[in-house]
Amino acid sequence: MKERYDVIVVGAGPAGSIAAKTAAEKGLDVLLIEKRQEIGAPVRCAEGVSKEFLRKHVEIDKRWVCADVNGSRVYAPDGTKVEMAEKLSGKEVGFVLERKIFDRALAELAAKAGAEVRVRTRATGLVLEDGFVKGIRLMHLGKEYEVRADIIIGADGVESKVGRWAGIDTSLKPADIETCVQYLVAGVDIDQECCEFYLGNEIAPGGYVWVFPKGEGKANVGIGILGSKGGKFKPRPVDYLNKFVEKHFPEGKIVEMVFGGVPVSGNIEKFTANGLMLIGDAARQADPITGGGILNGMDAGKMAGEAAYKAISAGDVSEEKLEELYEKRWKTGIGKKIDTNLIVKNCFVSLSDEDLNSLAHSVEDVKFESMRLLDLLYALFKANRKLLWELHVLFKDIAVEAAKNRL
Amino acid sequence: MKVNVNRYKCGYCGACVGVCPGGALELIETWVEVDENTCTACGMCGRICPVGAIELVK
Numbered sequence: 001m002k003e004r005y006d007v008i009v010v011g012a013g014p015a016g017s018i019a020a021k022t023a024a025e026k027g028l029d030v031l032l033i034e035k036r037q038e039i040g041a042p043v044r045c046a047e048g049v050s051k052e053f054l055r056k057h058v059e060i061d062k063r064w065v066c067a068d069v070n071g072s073r074v075y076a077p078d079g080t081k082v083e084m085a086e087k088l089s090g091k092e093v094g095f096v097l098e099r100k101i102f103d104r105a106l107a108e109l110a111a112k113a114g115a116e117v118r119v120r121t122r123a124t125g126l127v128l129e130d131g132f133v134k135g136i137r138l139m140h141l142g143k144e145y146e147v148r149a150d151i152i153i154g155a156d157g158v159e160s161k162v163g164r165w166a167g168i169d170t171s172l173k174p175a176d177i178e179t180c181v182q183y184l185v186a187g188v189d190i191d192q193e194c195c196e197f198y199l200g201n202e203i204a205p206g207g208y209v210w211v212f213p214k215g216e217g218k219a220n221v222g223i224g225i226l227g228s229k230g231g232k233f234k235p236r237p238v239d240y241l242n243k244f245v246e247k248h249f250p251e252g253k254i255v256e257m258v259f260g261g262v263p264v265s266g267n268i269e270k271f272t273a274n275g276l277m278l279i280g281d282a283a284r285q286a287d288p289i290t291g292g293g294i295l296n297g298m299d300a301g302k303m304a305g306e307a308a309y310k311a312i313s314a315g316d317v318s319e320e321k322l323e324e325l326y327e328k329r330w331k332t333g334i335g336k337k338i339d340t341n342l343i344v345k346n347c348f349v350s351l352s353d354e355d356l357n358s359l360a361h362s363v364e365d366v367k368f369e370s371m372r373l374l375d376l377l378y379a380l381f382k383a384n385r386k387l388l389w390e391l392h393v394l395f396k397d398i399a400v401e402a403a404k405n406r407l
Numbered sequence: 408m409k410v411n412v413n414r415y416k417c418g419y420c421g422a423c424v425g426v427c428p429g430g431a432l433e434l435i436e437t438w439v440e441v442d443e444n445t446c447t448a449c450g451m452c453g454r455i456c457p458v459g460a461i462e463l464v465k
Contacts, residue, residue, distance in 0.1 A: 036436055044420055122435070159421030159434040172425045179422050179457045227426065227455040237457040259457050261422025 001118065001138075001145060005031045007308045008136055008149040009115075010123045010162050012039045015280025015297030016155030017106035018057060022305025023153075024113035028312065031147065032107065032115045033138065035122035035156075040103030044158075044260035045294070046182060046220050047097040048195055048212050053295045054095065057302065058109070064102035067213040069094035070193050072371055076360030077200030077353040084368035084376060085194075093371050094195065096212045096220065097294075126152065126165045126276075132317070133166055133275035150317050151308045152276050155301065158261045160282035166273040170284065174227035176265035178207050178291050181237045182222025184256035188249050190219050198244070199356050204237075205229035206349040207291075209244050221245055221252075224262060224291055226349055262291040266342035267335050272322040277304045285330075288338060288345040289373065296334055303329055340394050344377065347390040359384055408448035408463050412439045416460035423452035423461055 009020045012034035020032035036042075048069070054060070070093055071085030086093050111117045120140060127135035127146060135148035154162030158177075163170040190196075190213060198209040206226025211219050223241045230236065245252060263284040271278040279285070280297030287296060307325035311317045351359070362383035368375060374394075381388045381395055410432075412423075421434040431445035432452060453461040 042419070120436075157421060159424035159432075161424075161430065161433065164430045170425075171428050171430070174426060174451065174455055177422060177426055177455055179455045180420075181418075181457045227422075231454050232450075236459045238459070257418065259418030259420035259422075261420055261425050261455065261457070263425065 001031070001116075001140075001147065003147060005029045005116075005147065005149045006312055007031070007151045007153060008033065008147060009153045009155055010136070011035075011155035011157055011280075011282070012107045012110075012117065012119070013103060013155060013157060013280060013297065014106055014294050015282075015301040016153070017103070017110045018298045018301030019153050019155060019279055019305045019308075020110035020115040020117075021106070021113045022302050023308045024110060024115040026305070026309035028309055030110070030115040031149070032110050032117045033121040033123065034107070034117070034119045037120040039107045039119060040100040043099045043258055044180075045099050045258070046210055046212055046222050046291075047099050047214075048210075048292065049095050049097060049294050051093055051095055057298045058106065060095075061105065064098045064105055065095050066098050066215040067096040067192050069096060069195050069213065070371075072195040072197065074360070074376075075196065075198045076357045077203065078357045078360075080357060080360035080364055082360055082363055082366075082368075082376070084371050086369070086371060096195075096214055123156065123162060126162070128166075131274055133273060150275065150312050151322075153304050153308065154276065154278045154282045155280050155297070157281045158263055160278065162276070163271065163278045163282060166276045168268075168270060168273060168278065170268060170278070170282065172227075172261075172263055172265055172284070174230075176263060176284075177227040178224035178262040178264050179227050179230060179237050180222060180224040180258075180260045180262060180291075181241050182220055182258040182260075183241065183245060183254045184214060184218060184258070185221050185245065185249050185252035186218045186255045188217055188219055188252045190217075201353050203244065204240055209241070211248075218255075221249065222258065226264075262286055262293065264288040264291060264342075264345060266338050267331060270323070270327065271330075272319050272327045274319045275317045277307065277322055277326055279304045285334070285338065288342040289348075296338075299334055300330060343390060343393060347388060351387075355387055359387065408465060409443060410441050410446055410448060410452060411462050411464045412441065413460045413462070414438050416458055418458055418460070420457065422455055422457060426451045426455050
């Protein structure tokens, strides 16, 4: 480890590795640290991603793909099924990943681009001088180090401390987090090309149960419930999941247990400070509807890596500069999508089981020919305007377009 | 009152760290550390723990 780098990235998940890779490719001197002894483990993820978006960042490698997915099924509380499938067969649109291999492959790409990678190296604090982040304190195998850098990128996940150390309050309220448990279940006979989602206040209050194929008779069976719907005297996610698995996969063998918290707060007020940027779950950038965070994290990592290069080249790593180069770009792009998806989340978590059932009945006979969530939401909205009125802001543009076409 | 993390139950996912309003918790690698000087025993962590590994004790 050197005493100084241009950029230090804290956390070697997908966001951190892409940030480190991007900055290193631009010629910056980059250190990527990971507090765990193994990159990618323990997994805290359902591992589903869109193929098209993933392709923007990496070449697909069969080593980290467990299943190709071309459809999804959503089950209402009464069992009513809504199916969405890509109409062209063979046009798989999603993957279920093996994150243990995937995360490591991304870190290797960062290393290949020139970044120095250090595992079992934990950030313990920031070096702050004149209101600027000037470096970081690290611990590796019981020994402490102080390393300086122009920019620190915090990609330290749901348990992020880097932002807090710089004065950014990233703490989540119970209504802002999905609290999750997942089992990797083996020996189950499930459709390996389809992702399933189960909704209902008895099944997963304020969240959903997912069944994602993992290849060879295996599946990720997991649950997320909204933090505000749980509590001391209420069942825990693990209790709901046990009930679900007993009912649906009594013969299944649980070969792995996964726990996690997924931020669903939507955009936080800011994720930059003087000499610092936050990305991925640390910046609460996961999708508030699905809880998916891999691709948003990778997009943010790319933007932050590019912003680091531009800011350092310009000799200005102030909050204003980083805000202009990264945060503004985020908030006017993917951040907008996150804002609208937060509206959808807030609308759906307030629905009763009867509401969810009647929504499913209203689109039961519709053949959805894409897996786009917006298509499903629009069909639901058209048939249930009153119940889903909060969503009208999402479809304003579509409605205007349709009205124009009629004229 | 103080927070007690049952490390035999804990899945070290860090969800509790994310909701702690005072930043009193930290996920080290396979355990959660509580800074008792900062912790206000608000109980938020115990409320959201997916396995119920966190309790407020006297």
